[in-house]
Amino acid sequence: MPRARPGTSVPSVSSDPRARVSITINGELVEREVSIRMLLSDFLRHELRLTGTHVGCEHGVCGACTVLIDGKAGRSCLTLAVQASGHEVRTIESLAAEDGTLHPIQAAFQDCHALQCGYCTPGMIMNIVGMFESGEPLDLSDEGIRLALSGNLCRCTGYQNIVAAVRKAAESLPAG
Amino acid sequence: MKPALFEYSAPQTVAEAIALLAADPGAMVLAGGQSLVPAMNLRLASPSRLVDIQHIPGLSGISVAGGEIIVRALTTHRELELSGEAHRANPVIREAMAHVAHIPIRNRGTVVGSLCHADAAAEMPMVLVLTGGSVVAEGPQGTRTIGAEDFFQFHMTTSRESHELVVEARFPVLPAGAGAAFDEFTRRHGDYAIAAVGAIVRLGRDGAADKVAVATCGVGSRPMRLPAVEARLIGTRLAAEDLAAAGEIAKDAVTAPDDINATTSYRQRVVATLVRRVVEKAAHRAGQGR
Ligand SMILES: Cc1cc2nc3c(=O)[nH]c(=O)nc-3n(C[C@H](O)[C@H](O)[C@H](O)COP(=O)(O)OP(=O)(O)OC[C@H]3O[C@@H](n4cnc5c(N)ncnc54)[C@H](O)[C@@H]3O)c2cc1C
Ligand code: FES
Ligand code: FES
Numbered sequence: 001m002p003r004a005r006p007g008t009s010v011p012s013v014s015s016d017p018r019a020r021v022s023i024t025i026n027g028e029l030v031e032r033e034v035s036i037r038m039l040l041s042d043f044l045r046h047e048l049r050l051t052g053t054h055v056g057c058e059h060g061v062c063g064a065c066t067v068l069i070d071g072k073a074g075r076s077c078l079t080l081a082v083q084a085s086g087h088e089v090r091t092i093e094s095l096a097a098e099d100g101t102l103h104p105i106q107a108a109f110q111d112c113h114a115l116q117c118g119y120c121t122p123g124m125i126m127n128i129v130g131m132f133e134s135g136e137p138l139d140l141s142d143e144g145i146r147l148a149l150s151g152n153l154c155r156c157t158g159y160q161n162i163v164a165a166v167r168k169a170a171e172s173l174p175a176g
Numbered sequence: 177m178k179p180a181l182f183e184y185s186a187p188q189t190v191a192e193a194i195a196l197l198a199a200d201p202g203a204m205v206l207a208g209g210q211s212l213v214p215a216m217n218l219r220l221a222s223p224s225r226l227v228d229i230q231h232i233p234g235l236s237g238i239s240v241a242g243g244e245i246i247v248r249a250l251t252t253h254r255e256l257e258l259s260g261e262a263h264r265a266n267p268v269i270r271e272a273m274a275h276v277a278h279i280p281i282r283n284r285g286t287v288v289g290s291l292c293h294a295d296a297a298a299e300m301p302m303v304l305v306l307t308g309g310s311v312v313a314e315g316p317q318g319t320r321t322i323g324a325e326d327f328f329q330f331h332m333t334t335s336r337e338s339h340e341l342v343v344e345a346r347f348p349v350l351p352a353g354a355g356a357a358f359d360e361f362t363r364r365h366g367d368y369a370i371a372a373v374g375a376i377v378r379l380g381r382d383g384a385a386d387k388v389a390v391a392t393c394g395v396g397s398r399p400m401r402l403p404a405v406e407a408r409l410i411g412t413r414l415a416a417e418d419l420a421a422a423g424e425i426a427k428d429a430v431t432a433p434d435d436i437n438a439t440t441s442y443r444q445r446v447v448a449t450l451v452r453r454v455v456e457k458a459a460h461r462a463g464q465g466r
Binding site: 015017019036037042058059060069072074077078080082136147148150151 | 178179180181182183184186206209210213214217218226228230254258277278279280281283284364365366
């Protein structure tokens with residue numbers, strides 16, 4: 001019996017059922033054929049190389065993967081790419097200007113030293129952007145800010161400086 | 177941490193969705209995905225097909241009619257929480273909703289999805305039981321209304337047939353003159369409740385309670401009313417000794433085994449304290465005409 005040549009019996013295409021998705025990502029319409037079990041977080045990171053969106057737990061608890069879906073903060077690890085088809089997604093990559101000028105929330109994080117390793121930061125910031133853009137009244141008390149951030153875990157900072165950064169960003173942005 | 181293989185359908189009508197569910201007993205409805213997708217990521221759930229209902233027109237929205245708040249299947253937690261109309265009709269919904277997970281989860285998770293998921297510690301199933309609400313399920317044989325007490329059978333088990341789609345939930349409005357309150361105990365904000373209690377109280381002219389509903393979750397295998405607690409309180413002026421006695425009776429409802437968060441006796445003390453506080457708060461609000 002001839003020895004099987006490595007690779008000959010390995011299918012070159014996965015048997016995963018696939019679907020076409022078209023998602024507006026950071027203002028640009030992206031069309032791809034993807035495995036239907038692909039999470040939006042993996043679509044962003046692996047297909048589009050938008051690795052600013054981080055993945056911590058993949059079950060909704062840590063908040064690192066938070067992006068804006070149709071303008072509202074949501075977990076990209078709890079959303080299938082096929083579910084996001086036809087919708088609009090914004091990631092951390094959309095915030096800074098072309099020339100590198102930071103978004104006011106990013107600038108406030110830098111000024112207040114609100115990050116150490118930075119793993120939680122993209123999710124924190126996208127959640128805060130969603131909150132600021134929602135038009136709902138903001139509670140800028142310590143307790144109110146902590147409540148708004150309660151779905152984002154940080155293992156480094158102890159949160160004090162993140163709370164300060166949110167307040168500073170709120171003051172530097174026009175009301176609303 | 178990736179889902180097992182499955183097929184995906186995105187039907188455009190309720191009839192199509194029901195046909196897909198009926199054709200495949202392994203198929204599951206996908207609403208907000210905030211309970212189902214984590215379960216699939218952890219491979220605790222491996223549906224053969226997901227029936228994504230997001231594109232079905234007519235399944236969105238909240239309305240108040242006929243003494244009920246009607247919450248259609250695609251309504252998110254956050255939409256119901258922010259609805260002024262729902263809040264005026266029954267303020268206990270917003271009070272309880274603040275304890276459901278976190279805003280990014282509430283932005284995508286649906287109220288009906290939470291009811292169908294039926295976690296024994298989840299808040300909205302308990303609010304449906306407390307208010308005496310119901311769900312409307314559509315299947316190949318037609319439409320039926322299922323009362324909350326019949327709908328929730330066990331932790332993560334409802335009386336919905338696998339080929340039925342729940343199209344709406346109905347939460348009764350707060351009876352005139354009644355007050356309502358909700359509170360829970362968790363280790364971190366947004367966690368499922370170690371114990372939660374909700375109450376609706378109405379006071380008669382003489383100041384005695386003539387209507388009392390008390391419900392709890394997190395302490396047993398499903399959300400439940402506490403008839404013995406209610407019986408102890410009806411007709412009383414809800415004095416400190418009445419509330420304390422009712423709290424003691426509530427301890428009997430605790431059947432949840434010890435877990436990493438609490439022992440049975442700890443849960444009993446938590447539920448007794450919550451019953452005292454929540455009934456008192458509801459009565460206070462009833463007295464203020466809320
Ligand atoms: C980190 C985290 C914390 C959470 N904390 C809480 C909490 O404290 N309290 C709480 O109550 N919940 C909590 N949740 C769960 C959250 O509330 C979910 O949104 C909700 O339970 C499910 O709603 P969904 O729309 O996301 O449903 P899905 O996840 O899409 O579906 C859930 C289940 O219901 C079925 N289903 C959904 N819609 C229908 C329908 N119309 N007809 C028939 N079947 C249907 C699905 O097939 C599935 O079995 C938490 C979730 C996460 C990720
Ligand atoms: S990776 Fe999505 S919440 Fe943790
Ligand atoms: S800065 Fe390291 S986890 Fe938040």
